[in-house]
Amino acid sequence: MKKNDWKDRLNVVYSTNPDFNYESEDEEVQDTIAPAQQNLRVQLDRKNRGGKTVTLITGFIGTDEDLKDLGKMLKTKCGVGGAAKDGEIIVQGDFKQRILDLLIKEGYTRTKPVGGK
Numbered sequence: 004m005k006k007n008d009w010k011d012r013l014n015v016v017y018s019t020n021p022d023f024n025y026e027s028e029d030e031e032v033q034d035t036i037a038p039a040q041q042n043l044r045v046q047l048d049r050k051n052r053g054g055k056t057v058t059l060i061t062g063f064i065g066t067d068e069d070l071k072d073l074g075k076m077l078k079t080k081c082g083v084g085g086a087a088k089d090g091e092i093i094v095q096g097d098f099k100q101r102i103l104d105l106l107i108k109e110g111y112t113r114t115k116p117v118g119g120k
Contacts, residue, residue: 033064033065033066034065034066035064035065035066035069036064036065037110038109038110038111038112039110039111039112039113040113041062041063041064041065041111041113041114042062042113042115043060043061043062043063043106043111043113043114043115044060044061044062044114044115044116044117045058045059045060045099045102045103045106045114045115045116045117046058046059046061046099046116046117046118047059047097047099047118048093055095056096056097057085057093057094057095057096058093058094058095058096058097058098058099058102059091059092059093059094060074060077060091060092060093060094060102060106061090061091062090063090063091063092067088070087070088070090070092071087073087073092074086074087074092074094075087076105076109077092077094077102077105077106078094080101080105081094081096081098081101081102083095083096083098099116103116
């Protein structure tokens with residue numbers, strides 16, 4: 004049975020061409036590369052956070068599911084909250100050195116600190 008979900012075609016203009024075939028632009032899912040090949044950057048950030056310090060991990064290449072799993076592991080090991088979305092992981096608090104050590108222990112050997120301190 005052909006999938007004909009109208010929500011996928013919500014902003015499509017009607018065509019009178021009998022041979023018209025609507026093609027949705029599915030986003031390519033990017034495969035997660037090996038931890039040893041990831042170029043992660045760990046930095047402290049205070050911008051737009053009400054003066055609170057967070058540890059920001061950027062540069063992850065892979066699926067959102069793997070990003071969330073890595074973020075969950077880091078937040079659990081640090082015992083704090085945070086978020087993992089849009090290719091970056093936010094961990095509440097100043098855990099820069101601890102996260103660097105955890106990432107290297109997990110096989111993310113190309114992880115580098117960014118900024119001072």
